[in-house]
Amino acid sequence: MNSLFFFFFFFFFSTASTTPIPTTLDGPFKPVTHRLDPTLRQGSDDVPMTDPRLARKVDSIMPEQIALAASYSPSSIWVSWVTGDAQIGANVTALDPTTVASEVWYGEESGKYGFKQRGNSTVYSQLYPFAGLLNYTSGIIHHVRLEGLQPGKRYYYKCGDSSLSAMSKEHSFKTLPSPGHNFPPRIAVVGDLGLTRNSTSTIDHLASNDPSLILMVGDLTYANQYLTTGGKGVPCYSCAFPDAPIRETYQPRWDGWGRFMEPLTSKIPMMVIEGNHEIEPQIGGMTFQSYLTRFAVPSQESNSNSNFYYSFNAGGVHFIMLGAYVDYNRTGAQYSWLKADLHRIDRQVTPWVVASWHSPWYNSYSSHYQEFECMRQEMEELLYQYGVDIVFSGHVHAYERMNRVYNYSLDPCGPVYITVGDGGNIEKIDTEFADDPGKCPSQSDNIPEFGGVCHLNFSTGPAKGKFCWDQQPEWSAFRESSFGHGIIEVVNATYALWTWHRNQDSYKENSRGDEIYIVRQPDLCSKSVQPITSKTGSPRSKEVLHASFLGFIFSSLFQQLF
Numbered sequence: 001m002n003s004l005f006f007f008f009f010f011f012f013f014s015t016a017s018t019t020p021i022p023t024t025l026d027g028p029f030k031p032v033t034h035r036l037d038p039t040l041r042q043g044s045d046d047v048p049m050t051d052p053r054l055a056r057k058v059d060s061i062m063p064e065q066i067a068l069a070a071s072y073s074p075s076s077i078w079v080s081w082v083t084g085d086a087q088i089g090a091n092v093t094a095l096d097p098t099t100v101a102s103e104v105w106y107g108e109e110s111g112k113y114g115f116k117q118r119g120n121s122t123v124y125s126q127l128y129p130f131a132g133l134l135n136y137t138s139g140i141i142h143h144v145r146l147e148g149l150q151p152g153k154r155y156y157y158k159c160g161d162s163s164l165s166a167m168s169k170e171h172s173f174k175t176l177p178s179p180g181h182n183f184p185p186r187i188a189v190v191g192d193l194g195l196t197r198n199s200t201s202t203i204d205h206l207a208s209n210d211p212s213l214i215l216m217v218g219d220l221t222y223a224n225q226y227l228t229t230g231g232k233g234v235p236c237y238s239c240a241f242p243d244a245p246i247r248e249t250y251q252p253r254w255d256g257w258g259r260f261m262e263p264l265t266s267k268i269p270m271m272v273i274e275g276n277h278e279i280e281p282q283i284g285g286m287t288f289q290s291y292l293t294r295f296a297v298p299s300q301e302s303n304s305n306s307n308f309y310y311s312f313n314a315g316g317v318h319f320i321m322l323g324a325y326v327d328y329n330r331t332g333a334q335y336s337w338l339k340a341d342l343h344r345i346d347r348q349v350t351p352w353v354v355a356s357w358h359s360p361w362y363n364s365y366s367s368h369y370q371e372f373e374c375m376r377q378e379m380e381e382l383l384y385q386y387g388v389d390i391v392f393s394g395h396v397h398a399y400e401r402m403n404r405v406y407n408y409s410l411d412p413c414g415p416v417y418i419t420v421g422d423g424g425n426i427e428k429i430d431t432e433f434a435d436d437p438g439k440c441p442s443q444s445d446n447i448p449e450f451g452g453v454c455h456l457n458f459s460t461g462p463a464k465g466k467f468c469w470d471q472q473p474e475w476s477a478f479r480e481s482s483f484g485h486g487i488i489e490v491v492n493a494t495y496a497l498w499t500w501h502r503n504q505d506s507y508k509e510n511s512r513g514d515e516i517y518i519v520r521q522p523d524l525c526s527k528s529v530q531p532i533t534s535k536t537g538s539p540r541s542k543e544v545l546h547a548s549f550l551g552f553i554f555s556s557l558f559q560q561l562f
């Protein structure tokens with residue numbers, strides 16, 4: 001114990017003059033809660049379709065809603081856009097996508113396009129079998145994949161159909177760095193964005209941080225909650241329309257959102273994953289049509305062949321985007337793909353592995369509490385065994401960063417889970433915690449839109465035998481009801497700085513959101529990727545458990561002395 005104390009005092013005196021950014025090595029941290037700042041309203045109204053940022057700015061024949069997405073490697077990138085007029089109302093007629101070509105002209109110098117690439121185009125419709133619901137059919141949605149690009153280089157491009165003299169104005173992008181020990185300078189992470197005054201605030205701040213990549217962790221536009229007229233349960237979403245007339249979705253919202261995002265997405269690749277607000281059921285039991293048709297994702301390039309889950313590399317970071325609204329069971333295609341994808345990773349080339357899906361596994365807010373327990377029980381062990389470093393989710397409309405955790409136990413080799421479902425959507429911010437008196441959801445609340453219900457009572461720790469804790473759980477390091485976005489700056493193969501940018505902090509000095517260095521410990525946690533043999537046997541060595549224990553004692557001591 002003497003040496004521990006010595007270490008503590010050394011640490012204290014050597015850092016007292018500055019306020020160093022903590023690292024995960026200082027954890028696990030004593031849980032901290034910041035409730036909603038009472039000077040802020042919980043939310044704001046939707047930006048109307050008449051807002052200039054949502055209005056169409058070019059003629060019908062010209063490309064609009066231009067957006068980029070990364071491919072598996074930096075030598076390739078997706079360019080997407082929309083032409084033609086979407087229709088909404090009775091008797092809509094789908095446009096013919098063969099009437100307009102999908103061309104991208106590009107090159108390394110502004111105005112000089114040495115390369116041309118063609119791609120494909122398509123349309124989708126959103127139809128409802130009730131007179132009170134408006135039918136919709138989209139403009140023509142184009143996707144072109146550029147290939148043969150150099151990593152870390154700026155390219156200039158135009159898109160459209162040259163035979164119709166309908167090429168866009170010039171835009172440019174910088175390709176991501178090559179894998180290895182090169183890292184994209186800043187990656188923005190945002191979830192549950194919607195299109196309110198809070199969402200525009202989030203996106204303005206995100207843009208001012210000049211990210212090289214945007215991770216959009218599901219629930220994009222909330223087109224299913226714009227101008228909903230109610231019915232049973234207002235606002236109505238996924239009411240699945242036996243109750244018609246109810247406006248289930250207002251699809252022009254997607255077009256408004258595409259225009260609103262274009263200044264950003266035409267120059268920075270944005271990677272999306274589906275959330276529950278993308279389900280959008282329609283006639284014939286069809287779902288996800290807008291999500292699946294509008295966004296190009298590297299599904300073929302990453303061997304998933306499903307736009308619901310895929311992976312890609314951004315420099316030395318391997319990203320895995322998982323689908324929480326398609327089969328995630330061990331017996332299913334997604335799980336097999338995930339296992340193969342994890343197995344293929346070479347940590348010398350991509351030392352960092354970041355996974356992301358919409359609905360969080362670890363969440364201490366009342367909202368969506370334990371909603372995705374089934375998914376956790378199916379997949380957590382696999383992610384842990386392959387040493388996934390960070391997990392980003394949304395869905396809960398507030399911020400929460402977990403202590404390193406595995407199977408609900410503090411574990412120095414568990415991923416750092418972070419929830420950022422607070423981009424600013426119309427449902428407003430979540431402010432209640434499952435451990436607040438009277439706020440523990442009943443076991444029949446929080447039923448997921450997909451997958452089963454696996455709610456469980458804790459088997460160990462202070463909440464043993466209970467569904468909710470009566471204080472902030474030990475696995476929740478920091479939680480705060482604020483809108484904003486996060487930035488991850490990977491420094492090297494073991495250090496990454498994570499910062500939470502709250503909307504209310506814009507233009508204010510000395511006011512910062514959560515920040516922490518996420519530190520990998522490959523020596524401590526190296527998983528030599530053993531096959532999963534038993535459900536009960538822990539793959540951790542004694543050494544790891546010992547280190548974990550010491551770390552916990554130390555940090556408890558540290559916290560108490562403050």
Ligand SMILES: *[C@@H]1O[C@H](CO)[C@@H](O)[C@H](O)[C@H]1NC(C)=O
Nearest residue numbers: 040041042043044197198483
């Ligand atoms: C959301 O935006 C509105 C309008 O700008 C503002 O009054 C409110 O405080 C914001 N809420 C949060 C939590 O930032």
Ligand SMILES: *[C@@H]1O[C@H](CO)[C@@H](O)[C@H](O)[C@H]1NC(C)=O
Nearest residue numbers: 089090091127128129131135
């Ligand atoms: C929408 O399309 C469906 C399927 O074609 C049709 O049954 C329905 O009547 C249409 N609704 C309107 C308002 O035209």
Ligand SMILES: *[C@@H]1O[C@H](CO)[C@@H](O)[C@H](O)[C@H]1NC(C)=O
Nearest residue numbers: 087089090091092093094095
């Ligand atoms: C629907 O629109 C098509 C094409 O505009 C037209 O030919 C057809 O008569 C219309 N049908 C109805 C029922 O209005």
Ligand SMILES: *[C@@H]1O[C@H](CO)[C@@H](O)[C@H](O)[C@H]1NC(C)=O
Nearest residue numbers: 118119120121143144145146
């Ligand atoms: C376009 O579609 C064809 C046929 O479906 C396919 O072979 C090709 O790869 C597609 N091209 C792009 C860029 O998606």
Ligand SMILES: *[C@@H]1O[C@H](CO)[C@@H](O)[C@H](O)[C@H]1NC(C)=O
Nearest residue numbers: 326327328329330332451452
């Ligand atoms: C996943 O497994 C659970 C439990 O066996 C089952 O209830 C559920 O229906 C399965 N889901 C799918 C999509 O197969």
Ligand SMILES: *[C@@H]1O[C@H](CO)[C@@H](O)[C@H](O)[C@H]1NC(C)=O
Nearest residue numbers: 440456457458465466467468
């Ligand atoms: C689970 O915990 C709740 C209270 O948190 C309690 O009412 C319930 O009986 C417990 N269920 C089991 C099976 O222990």
Ligand SMILES: *[C@@H]1O[C@H](CO)[C@@H](O)[C@H](O)[C@H]1NC(C)=O
Nearest residue numbers: 490491492493494495496517
């Ligand atoms: C990684 O960066 C951190 C923070 O700047 C630094 O302390 C550490 O020494 C670096 N590690 C290596 C291997 O360069």
Ligand SMILES: *[C@@H]1O[C@H](CO)[C@@H](O)[C@H](O)[C@H]1NC(C)=O
Nearest residue numbers: 381407459460535536537538
């Ligand atoms: C997780 O914890 C539960 C409850 O303690 C236990 O039954 C289960 O076997 C554990 N799972 C793994 C993969 O260790």
Ligand SMILES: [Fe+2]
Nearest residue numbers: 219275276395
């Ligand atoms: Fe959600």
